[in-house]
Amino acid sequence: MSLHLIKLAVGVDTLDHLRSVLHGRVEQDPDIGPMVRIRTRMTPKRMDELLQGGSLYWVIRGRVAGRSPILDIRTVETDGRRFCHICVAPGPVAVEARPKRAFQGWRYLRPEDAPPDAKEVAGADSLPDDMRRELEGLGLL
Numbered sequence: 491m492s493l494h495l496i497k498l499a500v501g502v503d504t505l506d507h508l509r510s511v512l513h514g515r516v517e518q519d520p521d522i523g524p525m526v527r528i529r530t531r532m533t534p535k536r537m538d539e540l541l542q543g544g545s546l547y548w549v550i551r552g553r554v555a556g557r558s559p560i561l562d563i564r565t566v567e568t569d570g571r572r573f574c575h576i577c578v579a580p581g582p583v584a585v586e587a588r589p590k591r592a593f594q595g596w597r598y599l600r601p602e603d604a605p606p607d608a609k610e611v612a613g614a615d616s617l618p619d620d621m622r623r624e625l626e627g628l629g630l631l
Contacts, residue, residue, distance in 0.1 A: 493539035494599040495576070496547040496554065497528070498592060504619050505556045508548055508582055512558070516580045522561045525577045530596060533574040537563050546578050547599055549590045554605055556582035584608040 502508045515526045534540055545557040558578035566573050576596075585605040617625070 492543035492601060493536055494544045494547055494557070494601065494604050495534065495540065495560070495596045496549060496590070496599040497530075497596040499548045499550045499555075502548075502550050505548075505550060505582060505584055508550060508556060512578075512580055512582065519562075519577070522577065524580050525561050526558070526580050527575040527577055530574045530576060532595065533565050533572075534563060534576075534596075534598075536598065545583075545604070546576060546596075547585065547604060548582060549592075552589060552591070553587045554585060554590050555587050556584050557604075557607075558582045 499508050499511075502511060512526045516524050517527065519525050528546065540560050540563060544560045546560055547554050547557045549555070558581075560576060560578055562577040564575045564577065566575055584607065586608050588605045
């Protein structure tokens, strides 16, 4: 089983908004293809476990809403300061929304605590966000 990360999507209102933001940051990497770099200060010490099929789960407005498969993790140095780039696939996958309180940075997420991918429900994307959240909370979506 692979390990995951969880991170707040700061300034993002919906999963579609996150998709739009990430789409604007897509780069073509010669080794892994299309990807998006997520810059953090700290490099995960459990990198090997994350690179065995792990994902970066996104918390949007107090709910875990999506995940981006982790493609690579790189430590970089800029102006004498070290950073980490978590390279993820460009299109986040919707997951069954779950409440999550705010926190700083990223955290490890055990596989058994990770929400499953959302089921495709016809017309669910056209619902207003507050209605969709309420239906998800009731287990109807």
